[in-house]
Amino acid sequence: MAELIFRGGTILTIDAGHRVVAGDVASVDGVIVQVGGEYTPKTHDYQIVDASGCLVMPGLVQAHVHTCQTLARGRADDLELMDWLRQVIWPYEARLDEDAMTASAELAHAELLLGGTTAILDMGTVHHTDQVFAAAERSGIRATIGKAMMDQPDPQIPAGLAESTSSSLDASAKLIKRWHGAANDRLRYAFAPRFVLSCTDELLREVGVRAKAQHVRIHTHASESPGEIALVRERFGRDNIFVLDELGLLGPHACLAHCVHVSSEEKRLLAARGVHVCHCPSSNLKLASGIAHIPELIAAGISVALGADGAPCNNNLDGFLELRLAALLHKHRTGPRSLPAPEVVKLATLGGAAALGLADRVGSLEVGKRGDLIAVDLSPLHTVPTSSPWSAIAYAAKACDVRHVAVDGSLVVRDRALLTLELPAVRARAQAAARRLFG
Numbered sequence: 001m002a003e004l005i006f007r008g009g010t011i012l013t014i015d016a017g018h019r020v021v022a023g024d025v026a027s028v029d030g031v032i033v034q035v036g037g038e039y040t041p042k043t044h045d046y047q048i049v050d051a052s053g054c055l056v057m058p059g060l061v062q063a064h065v066h067t068c069q070t071l072a073r074g075r076a077d078d079l080e081l082m083d084w085l086r087q088v089i090w091p092y093e094a095r096l097d098e099d100a101m102t103a104s105a106e107l108a109h110a111e112l113l114l115g116g117t118t119a120i121l122d123m124g125t126v127h128h129t130d131q132v133f134a135a136a137e138r139s140g141i142r143a144t145i146g147k148a149m150m151d152q153p154d155p156q157i158p159a160g161l162a163e164s165t166s167s168s169l170d171a172s173a174k175l176i177k178r179w180h181g182a183a184n185d186r187l188r189y190a191f192a193p194r195f196v197l198s199c200t201d202e203l204l205r206e207v208g209v210r211a212k213a214q215h216v217r218i219h220t221h222a223s224e225s226p227g228e229i230a231l232v233r234e235r236f237g238r239d240n241i242f243v244l245d246e247l248g249l250l251g252p253h254a255c256l257a258h259c260v261h262v263s264s265e266e267k268r269l270l271a272a273r274g275v276h277v278c279h280c281p282s283s284n285l286k287l288a289s290g291i292a293h294i295p296e297l298i299a300a301g302i303s304v305a306l307g308a309d310g311a312p313c314n315n316n317l318d319g320f321l322e323l324r325l326a327a328l329l330h331k332h333r334t335g336p337r338s339l340p341a342p343e344v345v346k347l348a349t350l351g352g353a354a355a356l357g358l359a360d361r362v363g364s365l366e367v368g369k370r371g372d373l374i375a376v377d378l379s380p381l382h383t384v385p386t387s388s389p390w391s392a393i394a395y396a397a398k399a400c401d402v403r404h405v406a407v408d409g410s411l412v413v414r415d416r417a418l419l420t421l422e423l424p425a426v427r428a429r430a431q432a433a434a435r436r437l438f439g
Contacts, residue, residue, distance in 0.1 A: 003028050003041050004409050006375055009051030011036055012389050014058050014349050014364040018342055020389055025056050027371030030184070030409030035365050047411060049404050054375035055389050055397075057345075058363055059118025059405065060319035061352025064219075064257040064278040064307030067108035067132060068093065068101060068124045071434045073311035081225040081287045086156050089312060093125040093148075094160030095437050101128040103433040105135035106426050108317060110418055113141055115399030117319045118372040118407045121219055121255055121278070121307070121356050123192045126150055126161045129171075133179045136187055140412040140420040142372060144356050145179070146192030146219055147171055151203045165203045169210070176216065186408055188356075190217035190255075195224075196243050197231055208248030217253050217357055220244070223266070224258035225289040241266035250275050255355040257307065258283075259297070260290040271301040276355035279347070281325035283309035295330050295338045305355040306348045318399040323348045327394045341394035371409030377401045 006025045021036035076088035119142035129147040136143040180189040193199045222240040252274035308317045327344040353363025362372045405413035
């Protein structure tokens with residue numbers, strides 16, 4: 001019986017009562033057994049982590065990332081979405097080999113964990129998804145991962161990304177068998193059709209059927225940019241959300257990244273189907289895609305999460321930056337009280353957990369949930385004085401303020417040092433792989 005105790009912090013529970021309490025957060029064999037007060041270890045197999053001067057809270061949950069793209073950081077600046085994909089990202093992904101994929105994923109996982117993100121919904125590329133899963137297993141992050149599905153013939157898609165409908169479905173089936181529920185259920189699979197433009201109707205319909213039958217998430221992009229939406233209308237004669245619904249992909253098991261441009265009718269459909277939307281503010285700004293109307297989506301009854309997207313369109317994976325942007329972007333349009341600090345912090349934690357289908361396990365600090373938690377240092381000048389912990393997290397805290405991180409009751413970052421991967425080796429491997437890919 002292994003016990004982990006984060007001792008002596010101010011605890012932001014994110015539970016139904018929005019409680020802020022003082023004391024310890026303790027987990028036993030990965031399960032939270034106490035939140036607040038003083039915890040006395042029950043065995044000799046325990047670790048005590050000093051969280052004094054820290055805000056202890058659930059780890060951030062990012063519901064849309066591309067860890068396979070990290071080596072292309074800084075290589076795709078100042079482009080619109082479709083040009084970004086065609087000119088840089090698809091050619092880059094087509095060149096990835098197993099070693100480069102491992103380097104990219106490990107670099108991303110290291111950055112995410114050090115910045116307080118403990119769980120992700122990750123879309124890979126067409127190949128080498130085993131390497132992404134293996135990197136996640138080593139790093140200790142909680143990850144739901146899917147191979148990108150791209151079976152629609154398109155002369156602008158590199159040959160290295162082309163796949164048949166059957167090969168795409170067969171590869172997903174093998175990945176589900178190998179990885180779904182692995183590492184004590186810390187790793188899970190999600191079907192990941194890239195977007196409707198990259199997939200045949202046959203593939204999308206089959207994904208809808210298999211996802212429901214196998215209780216697997218669906219993770220895709222939708223309604224991100226005007227250019228993409230114009231192409232969808234040209235092919236289907238209607239908009240993204242209606243297409244996805246008619247093909248059987250919408251439901252509480254689906255998470256759609258972006259949804260920047262959705263009509264009132266599409267919003268009502270998303271709410272009726274119980275779909276989760278992931279807001280990626282940095283990516284949407286950098287690609288000039290627009291700003292999703294998040295307060296309106298929430299008011300319509302749609303569950304919203306946050307994500308950094310990928311390093312080539314952000315250019316970092318900082319969950320605190322996305323949290324702050326989400327809190328600020330909408331106030332000029334819907335008023336200063338829109339997305340108040342407690343609500344936006346909940347999007348970054350429990351909202352993300354819901355998108356991953358894990359709201360009963362992570363996203364809040366409650367007895368019986370898994371021990372995914374972080375300690376955020378409140379001593380840096382940019383957080384002093386801390387009159388409200390909600391305000392400190394929503395508006396002031398940074399990824400570099402994260403002092404300790406635990407996933408599933410196991411310590412993965414202590415005193416800002418990553419314990420699961422060797423950072424010099426991760427950095428060197430990533431730099432070497434990037435030189436090999438880009439010259």
